[in-house]
Amino acid sequence: MRIKDLIYLVAKNWWEIYSHPESLLAQIFKGVYFPKVSLVKAKKGWRPSYAWSSIWSTKWVFERGGRWKIGDGRQVDVRRDNWLPHGSPIIYSEDLLVELNINNVSDLLLSQGRMWNRELVEHVFCPNTALQILSLPLSVHGGVADSLFWTGSIDGVYSSKLGYSFIKDHDARSQTSASLAVSPLPANLWKKIWKSNAIPRCKELAWRAFCSLLPVRDSLWRRGVEVDPTCPLCGEENEIVSHLWLNCPMSKCFWFAYSLGLRLDSFSSLPEFLLQFLADADADDGAISRWLSASYALWEARNKVIFQDRPFSCDVVLQRAFQLELVDDPTSTPFHPAIEQAVSWCRPPQGLFKVNVDGSWRSDSTSGLGMAARNHEGLILAAAADVVERTSSALETEALALRWSIGLAISLGFRRVCLETDCLKLFQLWKKPPDGRNYLATILNDCFQYCRSFDFISLSFVRRPGNTVADYLARHASSFAGCVWIEEVPPEVETFVTADILASMPPV
The missing domain is CATH 3.30.420.10 (Ribonuclease H-like superfamily/Ribonuclease H)
Known part of the structure; x- marks a missing residue:
């Protein structure tokens, strides 16, 4: 095999070799072509070729974007490997690991890898790290090997497109912007909004809300406008964007009754919600378009309360949201009471x-x-x-x-x-x-x-x-x-x- 063919094969199968060091392909590279050093732990070397330098320089992408899934825990080093959702483990004392002979994650498991040794985990690690470890779901049947997965995909499988997006997002986060209007939302998530079927004014409203550019009462009051800063819908707190979209009791009632059935209690700001919602939603399943239409209907109802003195009605806002959906997608079904009956609980056949x-x-x-x-x-x-x-x-x-x-x-x-x-x-x-x-x-x-x-x-x-x-x-x-x-x-x-x-x- 020629050297350039070998380099091409390594580059093409890099993730497979990295995530499955026990595989036949990795063993061939480790035992034949790299007899002394594993490819994962290989060093750049002295006077490396341009091709090897290029391959080696992307190693950090897999180390940061990939994470170990705990199966039996035998392949994962407690201190050195990336296996926790939120960074490296914080240990009370390194001497504890030596004293208790804890090297791999398997030393923290019971019942052949089916459950965590809670008492040992809480004794060795700080409370936050222990909570992270105990929250990792293990197979109830056991017999699952450790494997690396890509954290940016639903199925955990890496692709070059995901790697490219990870590098772009990393570069964007590392750059500081002097303008407050510049959004920290990754570009790939913004594309989901711009490519949705929602009408343009709904997309623009989402962008203005995310960047805190909407003329909500608290913002106007802080800029010297003589206006009551409290929320016009509930009158309980100052009207800021996050309150109007997430925390207002009237908007919570609307979001829960809407077809998406969103629960917003765990989010403290609209950017935090959008990051999670857009990451979970697919651009082609209609969820993003429906959320954009519903957001516009909520903002429109809020304006009617202020400028037309109309009372806020959850049913009216729901009907308006469905009307906007019908404009977005001609095949969508308009709101009708029969629809609510059709989605209620149904009895199973006898015998089930x-x-x-x-x-x-x-x-x-x-x-x-x-x-x-x-x-x-x-x-x-x-x-x-x-x-x-x-x-x-x-x-x-x-x-x-x-x-x-x-x-x-x-x-x-x-x-x-x-x-x-x-x-x-x-x-x-x-x-x-x-x-x-x-x-x-x-x-x-x-x-x-x-x-x-x-x-x-x-x-x-x-x-x-x-x-x-x-x-x-x-x-x-x-x-x-x-x-x-x-x-x-x-x-x-x-x-x-x-x-x-x-x-x-x-x-x-």
């Missing part, structure tokens, strides 16, 4: 048990899980709620809720089950599971292994109004942590159960 699942993500605290199982008459057979350590994303929380609910269904003796979730992305991954390497793939693989215990199992997507019981249990899981109810639910949930039974009654 319907299990509704939901997860409530909190970026700064524990996340909640909720589950409700009912028969063909709508009667509650079982319900449960629990909490998990701080998870990395809403999608991961929804996947954990699904795995937890399937495990409960097996324990309760259900063998013919139809599952329902209000997370569209999770439903899409269930239908076409990716060949992923991250924690999300581990959780889904556990779910598929659980499915072998059922005679029949399916997963369906339902809108938020059809998942109210599980949603309530997930959002209030901190009050019901670890509770399982058999043939009953908490008193505050009975209203939702009764409403579902009445809405699902067959016509006379």
